[in-house]
Amino acid sequence: xxAAELFDLTGQVALVTGASxxxxxxxxxxxxxxxxxxALVARRAERLSAVKDRIEANGGRAVxxxxxxxxxxxxxxxxxxxEAAFGTVTVLINNAGVTHADRAIEIEEAExxxxxxxxxxxxxxxxxxxxxxxIAAQKRGSIINIASILGFGVDKGLIAYSVAKAGVIQLTKxxxxxxxxxxxRVNAIAPGYVVTEINRDYLAAKxxxxxxxxxxxxxxxxxxxxxxxxxxxxxxxxFLAGATVVVDGGQMVGLRG
Numbered sequence: 001x002x003a004a005e006l007f008d009l010t011g012q013v014a015l016v017t018g019a020s021x022x023x024x025x026x027x028x029x030x031x032x033x034x035x036x037x038x039a040l041v042a043r044r045a046e047r048l049s050a051v052k053d054r055i056e057a058n059g060g061r062a063v064x065x066x067x068x069x070x071x072x073x074x075x076x077x078x079x080x081x082x083e084a085a086f087g088t089v090t091v092l093i094n095n096a097g098v099t100h101a102d103r104a105i106e107i108e109e110a111e112x113x114x115x116x117x118x119x120x121x122x123x124x125x126x127x128x129x130x131x132x133x134x135i136a137a138q139k140r141g142s143i144i145n146i147a148s149i150l151g152f153g154v155d156k157g158l159i160a161y162s163v164a165k166a167g168v169i170q171l172t173k174x175x176x177x178x179x180x181x182x183x184x185r186v187n188a189i190a191p192g193y194v195v196t197e198i199n200r201d202y203l204a205a206k207x208x209x210x211x212x213x214x215x216x217x218x219x220x221x222x223x224x225x226x227x228x229x230x231x232x233x234x235x236x237x238x239f240l241a242g243a244t245v246v247v248d249g250g251q252m253v254g255l256r257g
Contacts, residue, residue, distance in 0.1 A: 006234065009036035009091070012037070012090050013087050013090050014037070014089070015038075015091070016031070017093065017094060017095050017122075017126060018041075018095040019042050022222075023191070023196055025051050027229055028040055028051060029055060029058075030226050039082035040062055040064045044066075049064050052064040063081065070121075070122055076129065092130040094123045094144065094168075096122065097164075098114065098118045100115050100157075115160035120163075123145050123171060127143050127171075131184045135183075142185045143186040144229065145171065145172050146168075148190055149246060151166040151169045172186055172242060172243075173242045176241040176242030176243075185240060187241065189225060190244050191248065194225065195220065215251070216249030218249065
């Protein structure tokens with residue numbers, strides 16, 4: 001089989017959360033370029049419309065759906081809208097996330113709840129909704145949760161984020177264990193330090209220092225995640241379940257020795 005056939009997503013319906021910026025935009029564009037119809041979900045409607053227009057200008061199919069991932073009613077509406085436009089969602093990218101900069105003894109409960117809620121709780125709820133609908137429609141599919149290398153380790157000032165991403169990795173295993181036999185594969189991608197519009201200013205200041213810790217000798221680029229995304233979304237990854245694909249230029253290997 002040729003690679004173009006192995007990674008082809010024609011006939012698949014993908015829903016990407018956090019699709020108005022950063023990696024979410026890249027994920028949506030890559031999925032659409034490889035044949036999937038894509039439902040774009042985020043809070044910023046105007047930015048979603050711009051992404052939708054760009055995908056369609058390049059020959060893809062997309063629908064923009066404004067929703068907060070913490071709003072369960074909005075979540076159900078998002079899936080309903082995606083189904084109305086393209087059919088049952090068969091590829092879910094749980095990408096929406098937030099970060100923070102609080103030391104452990106200083107983080108407020110509201111901030112802790114916000115980070116854990118968005119980065120972990122919402123991942124479960126959206127995965128549940130996607131899986132229930134795939135099973136009801138007798139569709140095989142893939143759920144891809146976006147974790148982080150900070151799910152395996154921690155950094156100062158990022159305790160809630162690190163805890164949430166560690167939870168995503170364990171959640172991915174638990175969901176895979178219970179859903180794989182129903183035809184729903186659940187896996188995760190754990191990016192390292194990848195330059196996006198969200199962190200570009202921070203990495204402009206700290207990037208050189210961080211890059212010295214990465215065996216590949218550089219920070220990641222958004223396109224460095226394309227292969228892992230397509231592997232997990234397509235039939236190329238048909239026997240992968242419960243895996244977390246680390247894409248970090250070897251940083252974790254270096255830290256572990």
